[in-house]
Amino acid sequence: MITRGPSLTEQVRQHLKQRIVEDGFEEGRIPPETELAAELGVSRTTVRDALSRLAHEGAIVRRQGAGTFVNPAGLRIKTRLEEMWSYEDMLRDHGFTPSVEVLAIETGPARQDTAEALQLADDGTVLTMTKVFYEDDDPVVLTTNHVPAGLLPDEIDEQDAAGPIFELFEREANAQLSYYVSEVVPIVLDGVQATSLDVTAGTPAISLDETGFTGEGTPLVHAQSILRDDLLRLRVMRRQAGT
Amino acid sequence: MITRGPSLTEQVRQHLKQRIVEDGFEEGRIPPETELAAELGVSRTTVRDALSRLAHEGAIVRRQGAGTFVNPAGLRIKTRLEEMWSYEDMLRDHGFTPSVEVLAIETGPARQDTAEALQLADDGTVLTMTKVFYEDDDPVVLTTNHVPAGLLPDEIDEQDAAGPIFELFEREANAQLSYYVSEVVPIVLDGVQATSLDVTAGTPAISLDETGFTGEGTPLVHAQSILRDDLLRLRVMRRQAGT
DNA sequence: CAGTGGTCTAGACCACTTT
């Protein structure tokens, strides 16, 4: 087992994930942890950490005393809301090959909710970038990002805005986007939103209203992303806490 | 440190959580893991497991090389969708004191989507229970549960249906509900739903369409829960996978 | 009662941040 690059645990996770999706386990039963550890030449702890991640993803179910098993229902989950990072990657996980169109890049005064989220002074100015993610000719996600003016250089062009925003922060502001706090809001689309997403106004949709932070807790971006429910259905696994 | 009942890790987690919410750490800085381990008389591994759970909840942020810190933004998260179990508990976490009204208990043929979710034969019959969760006089959640006929005894009464459904399965069917696979669907309320939730028809809302399974992967229940967005806002933390 | 996953320990070394 090679050991450079990703952690051992991650390598074991990927190895097992691959065997799972390729249906490489008899009757969906995964070998005992001690056996996997011996086979892969790692400690049982490492195997357990890898299995824990797979269980969290929903790919497997562990039953104390009985064994570990493939979870067909969980394998259908493509959108792990709490581990969703860039929309590009999420769409790729759905088997899409996404493209991006930048609709607008503009600077102006912040709306009040944006000023609060970004902890700006009252007269704060923000850079606003609006883009749409497409699968073939179908618009799937409409995203608006608000960033405090001055954090990014002035000469942001469409090329820059088209990529994932966390890459933009790393490259242009030397800042690391660490996590988002997101609200899941049900809306009906207004005329402008409906036009951008190529559906009729009044269609229900999910809006993710969220703020992105650095590891230090500094808000970097306030964003709204509207998902076309008919093309992109959020699906999650719910279980009891503390497991 | 006492050691009966919950696991050591869980005890440490609760202890630290309490100190966090009571603002018991200077400048939001949490002591080093080795220090906590010595202070609490447990191994560093146990402390780390407890901290991992808190980080996952959003209560803290860990920064390699720098330290572990309280996360004020994360502390506002009350609805961890992927760890949500009973609506009663979720509402209590919001500081509500929920009550339940059972609207209907009836037996009849399954709708097609229910029959598929529960893997029933085409002519499958299901027991359907509808209930509303209230906070004071405000209805907050409208839930409909469909259970295969015969799984539960015939004489289910309102008393039985009012409690959490996983308790019903344990008590009446000796079956353990282990996890749900849930879809997050945006809807606009129809007349009946709107009346039950005491809002006007056409209001947007989140519908959680979900199937509950045993650890063995047998579907036990197909359910729809509609949340009043103005009273109960789903809020989650998003981070990069594999952390 | 044999086998499985669950918990916990003690310790080593590494990667990273801060001073």
Add this chain to the structure above:
DNA sequence: AAGTGGTCTAGACCACTGA
């Protein structure tokens, strides 16, 4: 250079399942 969290090991014992 010192201190912090991140990874990994080897081993012990417990709780639970199923034949």
